[in-house]
Amino acid sequence: MIIKNTQVAMDTMFVNEIERYGAKNFKACFDCGTCTAVCNLSEPGHSFPRYFVRLARTGARDEILKSRELWLCYACGDCSENCPRNADPAELIAALRRYTIASYEPTGLTKLIFKNNPVYILLTLVLAVILAMLLLSFRPESDVSRWLFQYVDYQIIHYGGILLALLLILSVIYGFVRSVKNYASGGKAKFWDTLKETTKEVGIFKRYLKCDTYDDSYWNGKPWYIKPWFLHLTIFWGFVLLFVATGLDYLFKDPNIEVWWPTRILGTIGGLSLIYGSSLIMGYRVTKPTKIYLRTKMADWIFLIFIWLTGFTGLWLEIAIFAHNHTMLTHFIFLVHIICAAEMFLLFSFSKFAHTLYRPIALFNYYKTKL
Ligand code: SF4
Ligand code: SF4
Incomplete structure (x- = not known):
């Protein structure tokens, strides 16, 4: 070392x-x-x-x-x-x-994304259009779909989507295997002890609590609910809750659309957490209270905006369901919601999101040598 x-x-x-x-x-x-x-x-x-x-x-x-x-x-x-x-x-x-x-990441796409802002913006927009078309292709009988598929072949969208998904899966597998190989530590700690410590770190960012504690720290004396530690936690758990709610909805083909239904409550809390955490972090990136916020990469802005949009559109849909509002605007918001969520998922191994894969692997191997 x-x-x-x-x-x-x-x-x-x-x-x-x-x-x-x-x-x-x-x-x-x-x-x-x-x-x-x-x-x-x-x-x-x-x-x-x-x-x-x-x-x-x-x-x-x-x-x-x-x-x-x-x-x-x-x-x-x-x-x-x-x-x-x-x-x-x-x-x-x-x-x-x-x-x-x-x-x-084996394709070189991530290098482009991180180093070249215009490319990242263009890629994000193109992907949004492709996703919108892909979603519309599931309802070929709708007016918009009929209009769209006059100009673009349905098969192109269909097979394009499959190719993109394959690329994503291969890229994630490649990254996973490489990181497991690279971070292997040969440490002797017991598996369950290591897993417990890693889970604590990933789940509550335990060591983050040691940060910002020096005397002159800007965060000293500030309420816990506006501190970066808590905001990162709200974003992390917001994702987890939304993921669980979506999974449960899909598994049980939940026909219940009342807001008090458990999966809906989970989704609403998840959406609110995302909005809260990402709004404050974006606020700090604009007001720059400490040096860490002086510069924000375009990739980080896009990531934050997607998080916020996913939460906001999700919440909008909850309210629309509650109010039995099924207007064109609600359908459009639904489309934006799916596109944001799908973009984050599709760009997973090509963007900042990939740290959710590599960090636990690195931490696990770190604790294997430490405990
Ligand atoms: S930002 Fe600097 S001080 Fe804070 S945890 Fe990282 S290395 Fe340590
Ligand atoms: S100059 Fe800055 S970065 Fe370099 S060792 Fe000192 S504090 Fe660290």
Whole structure:
């Protein structure tokens, strides 16, 4: 973990590459170690985030791709807040994660998404149109479908959708296998103990509670329900609840559309959680209360907007069902809801969402060596 020779020459090609993933100023680091001193998650023998500044500067690609510690960081920004050189080590860690996600994805699409904003926006819009057409193809008898399929062959949409789904599945499998191989630690901890600790970390972000606790922290004294830890939790559990509600609806072919029905209640709580968490985080990204919010990558904005839209349109549909409102507008909102949810799912292994796959694997292997 510790680099013995700190005089290794800078790998300018790699530095430029990581800059394109969003870390703009890490070259300014003069190795003072303040960031590691203030990071409450850094442990003896795991001196991050300074360790990652060294790896990035020296182009240590393999170490970065195999680093389980990269996924320990909660992007609280304490290190960046206290860095005397504005080297923004927290943003470097975020950029290295984007680099890792892109490297685990075999088609090269993620590299494009993270490095090229116009491409990402275009891809998102094109995918939305394809999804809308795909959804309409399920109801070929509707007026809109009849109009649309005069111009576009139904088969193209049909087989295009299947191809896209296949690409997604293969990409997820490839990323999964690579990360399992790369993060394998050979640790000796018992399986169940490791699983318990990993679940706690993934489920309640236990170690995140150690962040933002230093004396001058902006978050000191602020109510818990507006702190980043809680907001990330609301987004995570919002997704889980919506996923469960959708699954139950599908499994039981639930004909009950009353709002008090359990799956509806789960869905409503999930939607409200998503709206709450993503609204406040977007607010922080606009008002920039701390350094961590100074720069937001386009990929992160799109991700947040999709989360918010998924929650908002879902809630709209709940209200429309309650009010027995079945107008064209409600159908349109339903279409937007499905498109947002499907886009997040389809872009899963190609975007920031992929960290939900790699992080638990890395954490599990980390705890295997720690417990
Ligand atoms: S605090 Fe800043 S300058 Fe000091 S080691 Fe960390 S990144 Fe480098
Ligand atoms: S962002 Fe927070 S958790 Fe991550 S390295 Fe910096 S201080 Fe540590």
